[in-house]
Amino acid sequence: MDFLVPLLAQLTNGLIIGFIYALMALGLTLIFGVLKVINFAHGEFYMLGAYISYIASRMLGLHPIIGIIAAVAVVFIIGMLMEKALLTPIYEDKVERKDEYALLITFGLSIFLMNGALVVFGPYQKSPEPLASGVLDLGVLSVSSGRIYAVVLAIIFMAATLFIINKTWLGTALRALSQDRDASTIMGINAKTLGSIAFGLGAAMAGAAGALLAPVFLVFPIMGVVPAIKSFVIIILGSMGSIKGAIYGSLLLGIVESLGVFFLSPSYRDGYSFLLLIIILLVKPKGLFGGSQWNN
């Protein structure tokens, strides 16, 4: 029993973090599904979300929940604008090598935002108002209630996104776009506007994850790098563009990390994802959930 309780605590932690990763990876997979673009600035949208919630809760003195909602809304708009400004040449056939262009321009955006934040906010770590303080006692183990709130909100955000994708007209259009851009354009779907919306939604999910985790991990300009890399690993793990894959992949990564922390070494927490990546690339390079069908 002495052995089991800390293991259980680690696993709970892993699952909690896994749900937040899932929110982020879902955003990445959404963008990839619709636009066939990997957003290398994903971590910076996460960072922006965290800073916006910090500004709202600490500087303007608003309730943390309002801070999170503001983060989601603002990052959504920023994401849409960025897509309009930077990614439109891809569909207008103005660039020769689309993959390369998308890779490099989102990476450039990431460098710009990261160093922009460094200039504006400085390199110092900041901490927004936590959602709740205190500890929740669950019998054998106890979890800080701030984290519980974060997970509950993350699940609500994810459920909302899944609802939009699966049940609304917008979601149907997005799924159609992900399957065949040209055919859906012929059917009267406005691919440009919906592309921007998809990018905005994906970015907003990263922003939400950032706002949710900000009180736990603190806010600083390069905070987005590690979570972004984890969501890259997750979408390879769960097959690029697969929504189911992104969610299960995140939970799997959370659990693997907590097991690694428990059995191997806690300081390498962020390293286990890479180990997992190597294994998946060697054994099942297409990921755990097969092809790139988006609606599974």
Place this chain on the structure above:
Amino acid sequence: MEQLEKRILAVLLVVALFLPLFVDDYALHIVILACFFIMMASSWNLLAGYSGQVSFAHMALASSGAYTSGLISVHLGIHPVLSILVGAVVAGLVGLFLGVLTLRMKDSYLALTTIAFAEIFRLVISLEYKVTNGKVGLSVPGLFGDITSKLPYYYTAIGLVVLMVFFGIYRLVYSNFGLTVRSIREDEIAASAMGVKVVRHKIIVFTISSAMAGVAGGFLAHYNQLVSPEMTTITQMGMVISMAVIGGLGTFIGPIIGGLSLEIIAEYVKEFGNYHLMIFGLILILVLRFSPQGIAGLITKFHNRKKKKVSTSASTEKEVQK
């Protein structure tokens, strides 16, 4: 264009050879750093510009070469010249491993895996402080012992750039091999239909460019007499990518001009604060969006326009004579 390229390079080289007569040590230091970045940007361009594979691990590979070389020279007492070569081999092998792992798949897999590798590599070297001395950095012997003068380093840096970039990459790019590699970038399916072994060529290019990064990293380590994880950050990688892209992706001369000019700009902007990377990020986006050929593209355009003007005026003269 090739003639123009050669002329610009010759001018740069002559200026570089006589520069130490006129400037102080600080300026030489900047040029040495610029040489490092020219090697990095050019070898990254060999990968991304010519074969179309975007890697984010170039700095990490350079740093793997630097750490290998540093550790060997510290513990085994081997002269840095030899240990840098060993470092290059190790960097090449790491590149080979990453290449074999990812290059069978689509391009984006390489980008995703290398960015993960770079961060994890940084994590490992910062944490294994018993071996690498952690974030403080490992002090390593200088390439020329304890000399304080920058001159020998300066000429070595210039020599390395000439050897690796002017001869090595130039030969490679304009050889049959280079042609094959460029055909892969243009159209992978068509190239493989013509009998090109696509994956094998990609892996070879990746290995060569990794080994080159290893040499550059090893040189920088034994010049600074320090290797630290700082070199491996994403922002440093952003610096290399900005240099190659702003200079002109897929052109031979672009990364050279980009590396030189951006390093000089960075040094002068640093006096006012840490703005240079933000500015470079912005220019990177603007260049990609509006002028994908970068500075090299602008030079060619300007050159061609001038030539056209000359030729049209010549033809009108002929008509007049008729």
